[in-house]
Amino acid sequence: MTVEFICVGTEILLGSIVNTNAAYLSEKCAGLGLSCYFQTVVGDNEDRLAQVLETGMERSDIVILSGGLGPTEDDLTKEVAAKICGKELQLHQPSKKAIEKFFSDRGMEPTDNNWKQAMLPKDGIVLENPNGTAPGVIMETEKACLILLPGPPNELRPMFEESVVPYLEKLTSQVICSKTVKICGVGESKAETMVKDLIDAQENPTIATYAKTGEVHIRVTANAEDKKAAMKLIKPVVKELKNRFGNAVYSTEEECTLEKAAADLLVANDLTVTCAESCTGGLLSARLVNVPGISDVYKMGVVTYSNKAKRRLLGVKKSTLQKYGAVSVQTAEEMAKGAAGLFKADVAVAVTGIAGPDGGTEEKPVGLVYVACYVKGKAVVKEYHFAGNRDKVRESTVAAALVLLRECILEYYSAITFGK
Amino acid sequence: MTVEFICVGTEILLGSIVNTNAAYLSEKCAGLGLSCYFQTVVGDNEDRLAQVLETGMERSDIVILSGGLGPTEDDLTKEVAAKICGKELQLHQPSKKAIEKFFSDRGMEPTDNNWKQAMLPKDGIVLENPNGTAPGVIMETEKACLILLPGPPNELRPMFEESVVPYLEKLTSQVICSKTVKICGVGESKAETMVKDLIDAQENPTIATYAKTGEVHIRVTANAEDKKAAMKLIKPVVKELKNRFGNAVYSTEEECTLEKAAADLLVANDLTVTCAESCTGGLLSARLVNVPGISDVYKMGVVTYSNKAKRRLLGVKKSTLQKYGAVSVQTAEEMAKGAAGLFKADVAVAVTGIAGPDGGTEEKPVGLVYVACYVKGKAVVKEYHFAGNRDKVRESTVAAALVLLRECILEYYSAITFGK
Numbered sequence: 001m002t003v004e005f006i007c008v009g010t011e012i013l014l015g016s017i018v019n020t021n022a023a024y025l026s027e028k029c030a031g032l033g034l035s036c037y038f039q040t041v042v043g044d045n046e047d048r049l050a051q052v053l054e055t056g057m058e059r060s061d062i063v064i065l066s067g068g069l070g071p072t073e074d075d076l077t078k079e080v081a082a083k084i085c086g087k088e089l090q091l092h093q094p095s096k097k098a099i100e101k102f103f104s105d106r107g108m109e110p111t112d113n114n115w116k117q118a119m120l121p122k123d124g125i126v127l128e129n130p131n132g133t134a135p136g137v138i139m140e141t142e143k144a145c146l147i148l149l150p151g152p153p154n155e156l157r158p159m160f161e162e163s164v165v166p167y168l169e170k171l172t173s174q175v176i177c178s179k180t181v182k183i184c185g186v187g188e189s190k191a192e193t194m195v196k197d198l199i200d201a202q203e204n205p206t207i208a209t210y211a212k213t214g215e216v217h218i219r220v221t222a223n224a225e226d227k228k229a230a231m232k233l234i235k236p237v238v239k240e241l242k243n244r245f246g247n248a249v250y251s252t253e254e255e256c257t258l259e260k261a262a263a264d265l266l267v268a269n270d271l272t273v274t275c276a277e278s279c280t281g282g283l284l285s286a287r288l289v290n291v292p293g294i295s296d297v298y299k300m301g302v303v304t305y306s307n308k309a310k311r312r313l314l315g316v317k318k319s320t321l322q323k324y325g326a327v328s329v330q331t332a333e334e335m336a337k338g339a340a341g342l343f344k345a346d347v348a349v350a351v352t353g354i355a356g357p358d359g360g361t362e363e364k365p366v367g368l369v370y371v372a373c374y375v376k377g378k379a380v381v382k383e384y385h386f387a388g389n390r391d392k393v394r395e396s397t398v399a400a401a402l403v404l405l406r407e408c409i410l411e412y413y414s415a416i417t418f419g420k
Numbered sequence: 421m422t423v424e425f426i427c428v429g430t431e432i433l434l435g436s437i438v439n440t441n442a443a444y445l446s447e448k449c450a451g452l453g454l455s456c457y458f459q460t461v462v463g464d465n466e467d468r469l470a471q472v473l474e475t476g477m478e479r480s481d482i483v484i485l486s487g488g489l490g491p492t493e494d495d496l497t498k499e500v501a502a503k504i505c506g507k508e509l510q511l512h513q514p515s516k517k518a519i520e521k522f523f524s525d526r527g528m529e530p531t532d533n534n535w536k537q538a539m540l541p542k543d544g545i546v547l548e549n550p551n552g553t554a555p556g557v558i559m560e561t562e563k564a565c566l567i568l569l570p571g572p573p574n575e576l577r578p579m580f581e582e583s584v585v586p587y588l589e590k591l592t593s594q595v596i597c598s599k600t601v602k603i604c605g606v607g608e609s610k611a612e613t614m615v616k617d618l619i620d621a622q623e624n625p626t627i628a629t630y631a632k633t634g635e636v637h638i639r640v641t642a643n644a645e646d647k648k649a650a651m652k653l654i655k656p657v658v659k660e661l662k663n664r665f666g667n668a669v670y671s672t673e674e675e676c677t678l679e680k681a682a683a684d685l686l687v688a689n690d691l692t693v694t695c696a697e698s699c700t701g702g703l704l705s706a707r708l709v710n711v712p713g714i715s716d717v718y719k720m721g722v723v724t725y726s727n728k729a730k731r732r733l734l735g736v737k738k739s740t741l742q743k744y745g746a747v748s749v750q751t752a753e754e755m756a757k758g759a760a761g762l763f764k765a766d767v768a769v770a771v772t773g774i775a776g777p778d779g780g781t782e783e784k785p786v787g788l789v790y791v792a793c794y795v796k797g798k799a800v801v802k803e804y805h806f807a808g809n810r811d812k813v814r815e816s817t818v819a820a821a822l823v824l825l826r827e828c829i830l831e832y833y834s835a836i837t838f839g840k
Contacts, residue, residue, distance in 0.1 A: 282702025
């Protein structure tokens with residue numbers, strides 16, 4: 001079954017916003033086993049929207065539109081879609097009530113044009129929007145199935161997950177389930193080689209790899225008559241992947257991030273943690289602090305950008321800086337040990353490197369990074385060479401630091417079994 | 421003159437990567453005065469690519485394609501475009517040499533399939549690629565002008581700026597210039613109201629507003645027979661905008677960011693700076709440290725996530741935390757003063773707030789943030805209420821902190837005239 005996406009919005013055509021809805025919808029639909037061959041962006045213009053919608057309905061089974069459901073005159077996705085399908089718009093009382101409630105909950109009054117949002121195509125399946133005033137709607141026609149969703153991601157995503165996914169599963173008369181095996185510390189090409197035989201032999205479930213910075217995600221997707229049967233197909237493949245990648249698998253949970261996996265290990269073992277950062281300038285702390293509940297173990301961290309700061313705040317020795325330089329194994333190690341000692345933390349991660357564009361030498365080129373991880377008396381330092389611009393080097397460094405943090409704790413508590 | 425974009429790549433259709441090329445090309449072409457009505461994404465498939473390319477050539481004057489110029493069998497953008505235009509591919513010797521040089525510079529050997537990248541359509545205008553092995557190419561046909569660019573952003577962007585912009589300017593037989601007036605600390609709707617009369621009356625130059633987090637950019641675009649004439653049209657409008665927005669204008673330079681504007685003020689006045697962060701967890705430091713050359717003024721910063729850390733590292737009084745709480749005017753002020761004193765900095769910015777999703781109360785809801793800025797003995801604290809999820813609150817907080825930092829320095833050195 002094929003699906004395509006039409007994102008409606010002048011802001012996307014002007015380049016003011018990046019089209020993250022298309023990426024979100026594509027990934028979700030691929031996970032549901034639907035094939036997507038086209039994405040289109042078009043402005044709030046009746047003729048042009050009608051043109052791309054008609055083309056989409058000719059060539060795909062399902063057309064998902066996002067945007068253009070707002071209350072203003074400019075918003076005309078619903079109007080154009082209804083016209084093409086030969087459906088009238090009529091007032092949908094439950095949606096009108098929901099809009100009233102949305103405003104009264106916020107101590108506000110709806111304006112007259114808000115009622116436009118409650119005008120919905122006859123016979124359409126209405127999708128509730130608890131996060132905004134624009135309901136979504138599904139229109140089934142002989143040619144194709146149209147699904148209209150609001151543009152703001154914080155409205156589109158919950159509506160897709162709560163209302164559209166169950167609908168699509170019913171439509172395909174199959175349940176499609178997937179499980180993602182999240183791997184860190186293994187390069188993309190190595191990971192692909194390690195599962196090539198599985199990918200070559202795949203039928204149901206299918207296996208696909210996705211590269212992220214410092215991570216590889218392997219998604220296993222199966223379709224079957226019900227969830228239980230699909231999970232039965234998925235389970236042995238996930239088990240095989242866990243066997244092959246061992247400790248490099250940090251999670252198989254949809255919501256789990258690399259920083260959450262590291263934070264969970266810290267919390268589970270009651271280890272306090274601190275960070276001492278140079279080239280990443282606070283990004284490592286910021287990513288750890290983004291895990292809700294981290295406050296039990298993360299109390300403080302420092303950005304020591306200058307040599308003086310490394311000496312004063314972390315007690316790095318002047319002689320170390322003079323002899324080996326700020327970007328060195330020795331400095332990284334002293335930064336981690338110093339931070340752990342001064343902030344009385346069980347674990348400390350320190351980062352020092354050359355993010356560029358300036359500051360590189362032949363001996364120490366841009367992209368050279370040292371990460372040190374100290375766990376209860378023992379420090380490990382690793383050297384990395386990252387490619388890309390300043391932002392990319394910093395992002396890769398943060399990912400590497402989280403991977404090393406996780407590895408060091410696992411090693412320290414080698415009794416902890418993996419993959420629960 | 422109209423332009424549309426066709427981005428070729430299965431990774432985009434799978435949602436593995438977000439289509440930033442489309443956003444980049446759209447913004448650049450809008451800045452050149454070209455009208456864009458469509459963006460399309462299609463996979464590496466001959467029939468489907470031909471279909472969207474033919475549609476694009478029917479309805480737009482210029483079609484820019486990105487991606488699918490790689491060395492593998494899958495990459496077929498050039499092949500499909502040449503076929504549609506009735507052009508043969510032939511070996512382009514200078515491109516072959518460039519590919520040889522690209523590899524030898526890196527101490528590597530090209531593989532056989534790399535020569536595919538030097539096969540270019542007859543009569544095409546070849547665009548050099550100093551950052552990769554795929555040259556771009558322009559094909560002029562009766563229907564439309566096709567511009568083929570490589571997919572990786574670090575190859576596409578320099579090629580667009582160095583080769584495509586001059587070509588498009590010649591094509592339109594007009595020079596199109598633009599200047600962006602970058603404003604901070606003024607909300608989007610207020611900014612729009614303040615320039616509504618200018619937008620309503622616009623002809624040449626045109627005026628468009630773009631909202632960013634904590635910022636509004638107003639782009640003034642003029643076309644004329646040469647650069648001098650275009651700038652003559654732009655200049656009085658930029659002057660008028662500067663008059664209306666005063667100190668809120670932080671730059672009119674393309675490359676200048678809000679953090680760079682703040683950093684430049686610090687460097688120009690020889691002021692050292694430090695940051696003490698709670699809810700932003702290091703993001704403010706990370707953004708400042710992203711400005712090359714910041715090391716002259718930024719030496720160190722701290723993330724004080726727990727109350728204990730605020731007391732121990734910054735000297736916030738226990739009684740202040742007990743009486744007013746960690747998220748309060750008083751705590752923010754003591755954090756900034758403490759950081760400035762302890763780290764011997766002229767300027768200190770402190771941030772404390774509730775980023776959510778948990779931790780909010782009726783009195784202190786999620787999104788409540790205090791930012792304190794201390795400049796040589798005087799501290800200013802501001803209260804903010806930000807909407808959105810945890811990430812959005814943190815991003816808004818960092819922008820607000822940079823705006824306040826800039827404002828406080830400007831106020832301190834009120835002699836500094838603005839807008840140079």
